[in-house]
Amino acid sequence: MICIQCQFDNREGAKFCKECGANLEEACLQCGTVYQLGSKFCDDCGYKLDPDIETDKPAPSSEGERKYVTVLFSDLSGYTALSENLDPEEVKEITGWIFGDVSKIVSKYGGFIEKYVGDAVMALFGANQSHEDDPVRAIKAAQEIHGLVDSMSPKYEDMVGQPLLMHTGINTGLVVTGELNLEKGVHGVAGDAVNVAARLSDVASSGDILVDHETYTRSEGYFQFEELEPIQLKGKSKAVQVHKFLFIKQQPQKIHRLHGLRADLIGRKAEMAQLSEAIQNLANGKGSVFSIIGTAGTGKSRLIEEFKANLNIEEALWREGHAYPYSQNIPYFPLIDLINRTLQIEEGDSPEKIREKIESSMKLLFDDNEDVTPYIGSLYSLNYPEIENVSPEFWKSKLQKGMLLLLSALTKQGLTIICVDDIHWADPSSLDLVRFLLSEIREPVIFICAYRPTIKLFTSHQISTLPHPYQEIDLQDLSRSESQEMVQSLLKADRIPSDLQRFIQEKVEGNPFYLEEAINSLIESDFLIRDNDGWRVTKQISDADISSTVQGVISARVDRLEQESKRILQEASVIGRSFYYEILKKISELKGGIDKCLSGLERLDLIKAKSIQPELEYFFKHALTQEVVYNGLLKKERRKIHKRTGQVIEQLFADRLPEFYETLSYHFKMGRSIGKAIHYLMKFGRKKSGKVCIG
Known part of the structure; x- marks a missing residue:
């Protein structure tokens, strides 16, 4: 039996090389049969063992993922009385109406009905498609479900002798997803998050919506809650912190964190100067149009918040509208939001009041x-007989005219700034209307549009025809020194623990949102504690979990990728923060199109080319992205890819293996090839100690 490492001829049946100690056997990933290293196919099941062989590769697998989801359990109070007082056929008809509409509500907010159990429904938000606001979507869905049943209740109260009400539990946490089949209604999730949501529903009183602390933290900017005493739920060793939903806030706050430490605005002096200069120009009768562009977490909303806070409200009028992730499919939502805030139209106002x-x-x-x-009123589904029979084109032209007149009239009340934030979440009709308004409004005004670079608001030609000067503010990540300054501002300390500095530089880097969330998360989990006038790290900081809010933002971005691109990103995440093109190509399950996927991931700023010579190498722009993508893979899937990666490195770099001893040891260890892991770790140790190591 020839050792592929040192070519020594060992006896048949040997498990380790007599000369160099290398493992001579491996187990087939498919069936577990032991085979000799160097074999190309398993002689028991035919599975391809050599990743270098160019055979047809299977399509990307979808066995499941580890995902943070929001689980909703909603139960019908009064179902027992309904069943006792009505014929079973009538009961089935009523619950059919209710749950038919419940399904539409859940779907409207991007959720998925996992199952119906008698008088209860279980829905998942973020299972088939992550959204950074899944907890918000779940609560809004629950509120509408409760409102639906409340509206139906009077019709049946006399029959059953009590009102029909829903009671709901919502919990956010880690689950493992299984097979997804929307047609059959199968998702197959498993995890404690499901159990906690069900228990919260059990303890909720009729009409109540109870949420766990994680859901509360990620949605407190949108809703008002009442904090309840911790509740001991069945099956839980510790009491669970619970919050009761009260109502939707009239003006949601989209700054991610409402509690905890907050830094001063760092690294944005030039951008603030541009906006301040625009105010001076406005006072002289000259308007401006701004696009504030930046990826998630670079601080678009924070910059706008600081600009607004520095205005003299006696001299300048601020008007704003927002788009939200859940509003993507609602026509004209950001403009409706702007009208709501301007005319003080509130959530819950009756059609007559509106x-x-x-x-x-x-x-x-x-x-x-x-x-x-x-035409303005029709945005709120108000009935006006005089416009019932107009064509869509005519309706659109009159709406454009109405909105232009409204904004023009507002500018005459004083120096006016109009801001539309997060317009990348807007529907196409909203974007078209915004472009029209900016091309037609002649009155002096500062118009600010903030969005991620996933959309292009204007073409070069459109910019050239705008009546007011146009400026783009392109927000980038903070530099290393600016990140250091932000940490000092957050902690209100000049001296930062060295472990924390290293963690920030290597893992969090310069994204302001990631940085602020990471620091607060470390404090909340007691990894970082106050020590007199400074701070002290109490545990191995690399063991800290990623903030669920950061996890949500990154997961949502990854889930919006095409399946092939997402799979490439997953496989690359196992190789490491940096990865060679040739290694990725040989371990990938994709049959082709890898180059196209990598180009797309580069354009989306998820990865970057690091070097071309001597080997084409890429790296994840943010270490947190690599970690979130990696953690989303099932553990058994990670093991397979780690093992394939080690095998490919052995073959591709056979003439320079000493460079990869530590890497090989890591991948084989993670791939459960312990013999090989020890073998390469020993070689790495000898190399570091200066001893000669052949092979």
Whole structure:
């Protein structure tokens, strides 16, 4: 039996090389049969053992993933009385109506009905497609489900002798997903997050929506909650911190963290100067249009918040509208939000109240001959007989005219800044209307649009035709020194523990949102504690979990990728923060199109080319992205890819293996090839100690 490491001829049946100690056998990943190293196929099941062989590769697998999801359990109070007092056929018909509409509500917010159990429904948010606001979506869905049943209850109260009400539990946590089949309604999730949501539903009173602390933390900017006493749930060793949903906030706060440490605005002096200069120009009758562009977490909303806070509210009028992830499919949502804030239309206002606010405001702002009020009102589904039969094209033109008149009228009330934030979440009709307004408004105004580079708001030609000067503010990650300054600002300390500095430089780097979340998460989990006038790291900081908010942002971005690109990113994440193209190509399950996927991932700024010579090498732009993608893989999937990676490195770099001893030891250890892991670790040790090591 020839050793592939040192070529020594060992006896048949030997498990380790007599000359160099290398492992001579491996087990087939498919069936477990032991085979001799160097074999190309398993002689028991035919599985391809040599990753260098160019045979047809299977399509990307989808066995499941480890994902943070939000689980909703909602139960119908009054179901027992309903069953006792009505014929089973009537009961089935009523619950069919209810749960049919529940399914539509859950789908509207991007959720998935996992199952119906008698009078209860279980829904998942983030299982088939992660969103950075899955907890918000779940709570909004629950609120609408409760409202649906409340509206139906009077019809049946006399029959059953009590109101029909829902009670709901919502929990966010880690699950393992299984087979996804939307047609059959199969998702197959497993994890404690499911059990906790069910228990919260059990203890919730009729009409209540109870959420766990994680869900509360990620949605407190949108909703008002009441903190309850910790509850001892069945099957849990510790009491669970619980919050009761009360109502939707009129003006949601999208700054991610409402509690905890917050840094000063760092590294944005030039951008603030641009905006401040625009205010001076506005006072002189000159308007401006700004695009504030940056990837998630670079601080678009924070920059706007600081700019707004520095304005003299007696001299300048601030008008704003927002788009949200859950509003992507709602036509004209950011413009409706702007109108709501301007005319003080509130959540829960009746159609009659909304009509009154719109019509009275329009009379104050417009001349009597400007009949555009019905078109503004139609955004709220208000009925105006005079526009029922107009064509879509005519309706659109009148809406454009109405919005232009509204914004023009607002600018006449004083120096005006209009901001539309997170417009990358807006639907196409909203983007078209914004482009129209900016190309037509002639009055002096500062118009700010903030968005991620996933959209292009203007073409070069459109920019050249704008009536006001146009500027782009392109926000980048902070430099190393700026990141250091931000940490000092967060901790209110000049001296930062060296372990924390290293953690920030290597893992978090310069994304302001990631940095702020990471520091607060370390404090909340007691990895970082106050020590007199400074701070002290109490545990191995690399063991700390990634903030769930950061996890949500990154996971949502990854889940929006095409399946092939996502798979390439997953395989690359196992290789490491940096990865060679040739290694990725040989371990990948994809049949082809790897180059196209890598180019797309580069354009999306998820990876970057590190070097071309002597080997083409890429790296993840953010270490946290690599970690989130890696953690999303099932553990058994990680093991397979680690082992394949080690085998490929052995073959590709056979003439320079000493460079890879430590890497090979790591991959074989993670791939459960312990013999090989020890073998390469010993070689690495000899190399470090200066001893000669052949092979």
